Structures are given as structure tokens and as C-alpha cells.
Amino acid sequence: MGDWLARLTRFHHYHYPVVGIGMLLAAVVLGEPGTHDVVLGPLRVDAYWLVIASSLVLILLSVTDAYDPADYGLDREE
Numbered sequence: 001m002g003d004w005l006a007r008l009t010r011f012h013h014y015h016y017p018v019v020g021i022g023m024l025l026a027a028v029v030l031g032e033p034g035t036h037d038v039v040l041g042p043l044r045v046d047a048y049w050l051v052i053a054s055s056l057v058l059i060l061l062s063v064t065d066a067y068d069p070a071d072y073g074l075d076r077e078e
Contacts, residue, residue, distance in 0.1 A: 014067070020058035027051040 027048060036047040 014062075016062035017059055020055045020062060023051060023055035024059070027055065 031048045031051065033046055033048040038045045038047050038050060
């Protein structure tokens with residue numbers, strides 16, 4: 001297709017670890033454990049640990065995934 005589409009799909013694939021690391025850094029720098037609780041029925045979770053856990057899961061999932069241009073309908077780079 002075009003070089004711009006290949007760059008866009010590569011950026012789309014690799015922005016997840018950046019978002020996960022940004023969430024983790026923001027939570028550690030700006031957050032305070034024990035200040036905000038999220039309550040769902042009998043379950044009570046601290047929002048700080050919820051953000052930490054979700055950012056670590058996002059980082060883990062994005063690091064274990066591999067970029068394949070064929071998934072986006074593009075030819076493999078040579």
C-alpha cells in the first residue's frame with residue numbers, strides 16, 4: 001500500500017507498551033496507596049493497586065506479542 005500505512009500500523013502496535021509504562025510511572029509518581037477505594041458490591045480495591053496491576057498486565061501482554069505486517073494486510077519488510 002504505502003509506506004505511511006506501514007509506519008502507522010507499526011506505531012499502532014508499539015504504542016501499548018508506551019501507554020503501559022506511562023500509566024505505571026504516573027501511578028508511582030502521582031498516586032498514593034490507600035486514598036481512593038473502588039467498591040463493587042462486597043469487593044473493595046484500592047485504585048492505586050488497580051492501576052499498577054492493569055499497567056503491568058498491559059506491558060506484559062504487549063511485550064510478549066510480535067509485530068507481523070501480514071496481520072494488517074501488508075507485505076513483510078525486507
